[in-house]
Amino acid sequence: MLTQRRGQFPTREELRIWRNFIETTDALRAAIAARLLSESGLSTGDYSVLLALTEAENGRLRSSELAATIGWERSRLSHHLGRMDKRGLIRRENCTGDNRGAEAVLTGEGAAAFHRATVPHLRAIRELFVDGLTPAQVGAAGELAAALRDHLESAGGGASSR
Amino acid sequence: MLTQRRGQFPTREELRIWRNFIETTDALRAAIAARLLSESGLSTGDYSVLLALTEAENGRLRSSELAATIGWERSRLSHHLGRMDKRGLIRRENCTGDNRGAEAVLTGEGAAAFHRATVPHLRAIRELFVDGLTPAQVGAAGELAAALRDHLESAGGGASSR
């Protein structure tokens, strides 16, 4: 209680910045996602999955590897693959050599959708993110992200981590 | 094609920064939300609603005003109030003077939950956001947010806005 670091709470100004920061990044994410969806019919989740499969050997990946690649929980991926399967963007196959495994396989339709999406998506990132900042600010964004990420990883992000 | 501004697409480095930035802010948001939930049983949505009601005259607000205050769509608020009502955090009443209106009223239980939540929530914001950055970086975060927000508002965030 003695050793409590400077202000237990954020100052008014810090709080204002926090709210602004989190709301703005949220709006940015939503705007990019909306553009992607309207221009290609893909959600950002779809895009991540298709990107990973496109870059994978033979357009196929074991479910758990795919989850690790894009940083998703297993059950989230499972639900999402179910929806993508229903839409014909991917196909599920049994994993040869390990019968409990499953592989997600890129379909022609999935590959086509991904290719239709990529150019407009990159353009949206440039227009809404890069073009809104000076080069110095883009650099600052990178440093900010790195600092926050390091801090999160060390200081424990989760709820149960302390 | 001649007049195309500097790189139609983000550079490799810009793209790396974009991904890092968006993933990190997402992880930060998730971490703060998880802390809030585990420490108080409230979601960030609950918190926003309770904050607005707490600050309102008599702990009550007309539904549409509440939506405007916290920047939500009406239907989103309606769904959320339904869930909060079921949990006893707020109560719905008819709006005197305009029978199509509805008011959300803070219950004792809602007020108590909010008060239990606020200190740990502010602490989490300090620990996970403010403490992860130098004072200069906090300032940079504010400027970044302002720049991105301005750009989003002018350059059209939505999908249909061009």
Add this chain to the structure above:
DNA sequence: GGAATATAATTGACACGTCAATCATTTCCG
């Protein structure tokens, strides 16, 4: 070999968000 355990993936229940109806009341105006 065969039970205990670990691993891979799916499932179900539920919270949350968006969009497009829908319903009720009020307001506008001829």
Add this chain to the structure above:
DNA sequence: CGGAAATGATTGACGTGTCAATTATATTCC
């Protein structure tokens, strides 16, 4: 007045995310 349009709010359908089981196969080790 009375019907058309505007306004306030809710609802339903569906995509998405999390958590806690559950199912199925592999591995381990006695």
